[in-house]
Amino acid sequence: MSGDHHHHDDHDHDHHHHGSVTHSHLPSDPALRVKAMETLLTQKGLVDPAALDALIDAYKNRIGPQNGAKVVARAWSDPAFRTALMADATKAIDAMGFTGLQGEHMVAVENTDETHNVVVCTLCSCYPWSVLGIPPVWYKSEAYRSRVVIDPRGVLREFGVDIPETKQVKVWDSTAEIRYLVIPQRPQGAEGFSEEQLAALVTRDSMVGTGLAKQPGA
Amino acid sequence: MNQPDALPDPEAPFAEPWHAQIFALTHRLAQSGHYTWPEWAARFARQRATSAASGADDGDATYYEDWLATFEQLLIDKKLADAQALAALKAAWTQAYIETPHGRPVLIKEPAN
Structure with missing residues (x-):
């Protein structure tokens, strides 16, 4: 497509008309619907706003791929833990203090020289929350969910991961009950690394299977 | 090798505050046993399939709109909320935002039950 240098200003200028009184910014329709739900459920004693805030705070600040990275780093450095995890x-993950929200069952799948694993939820967005947090936008998209099962190598190439034809690619479909965590292959050149140093090499995408662990010094 | 991740990292877990709120509400009610997580997931999956089939945009906004639609219907089906009460509270919040001068806390008058 060639660049269009004509300026059609239909979308370029938003004219905000401010009245003489500045009132609070009106939230969006969905935001108001959620406020209504939260108010009603609180009035009925079905939810406690403090518990909601605590859950949100945990997912914003404490629960995320950094948890999964610690699990992977321990599996790389501690053979007994690796055995227990598999x-x-x-x-094994519960023992590290990363507990699921709804009692979901966790399964670790390990990448090897022969097999590369990749995780999807074809129906919605089931994801190993306790170790990876909230799924990224692409994981929830119809494009990823429908294509990775049909053409995993093609999708992985779009993520910059080229899996040789000699290696098998396994796609794991998560459900409400079973969540998968990929244990990426330990990169070369990280011998003698501490668990903390190893964890810094483990990316979120490497634990979904759409990436590889980082190379030391990269 | 050494390709950057396809998306910027770290990402904010929730693009909008209401995404976080509905995530927390849905989890808390499941944790207190008003429905099971598989029951929620099956309903949500149906809603996602319906919206994909209708050609809705494949982004995060549609994802959370689907979540909201599923959750609203679940509350009504489980008799945890009724549509009239939700509409009245939404109107009360809208009014409160319009009437509250900027910078003041926005509060609603509790509707008489």
Whole structure:
């Protein structure tokens, strides 16, 4: 497509008309509907606003891919933990203090020289919250959900991950009950790294399977 | 090798405050046993399929609108809320935002039950 240098200003200028009194900014329609729900459910004693705030705070500040990175780093450095994680990921991850919201069952799938694993939720957006937090926008998109099962190698290439034809690609479809965590391959050149140093190499995408662990020094 | 992640990292977990609020509301009510998480997920999946089939935009805004529509219907079906009360409270909040001078806390008058 060629660049269009004509200026059609239909969308370029938003004219904000301010009245003489500045009132509070009116939230969007969905935001007002959610406020109405929260008020009603609070009035009925079905939810406690403090508990809602605590949950939101946890997901904004404490629960995210940094948790999963610690799990992976421990699996890379501690063979007994790795064995326990592969045998019962729910229990092993719970023991690290990363507990799920709804008692969902966790399964760890390990990348090897023979197999690359990638995770999707084809129906909605089931995701290992306790270790990865809130899923990214692309994970929730219809484009990713429908295409990664049909053409995983093609989708992975779009993420910059080229899986050789000699390697098998396994796609894991998450459900409300079962959530998968990919254990990426430990990069070369990280021998002698502490768990903390190793965790810094583990990206969110590497634990979904749409990325690889970072190379040391990269 | 050494490709940057496809999306900027770190990302804000919630693009809008109401996304966080509805996420928390949905989880808290499931945790207190008003429905199971698989029940929620099955309803949400149906809503997502319907909106994809209708050609809705594939972005985060549609995702949370689908979440909101699913949750509203779930509240009504489970008799945890009724549509009339929700509409009255939404009107009360709208009025409060319009009437409250900028900088003051926005509060609603509790409607008489």
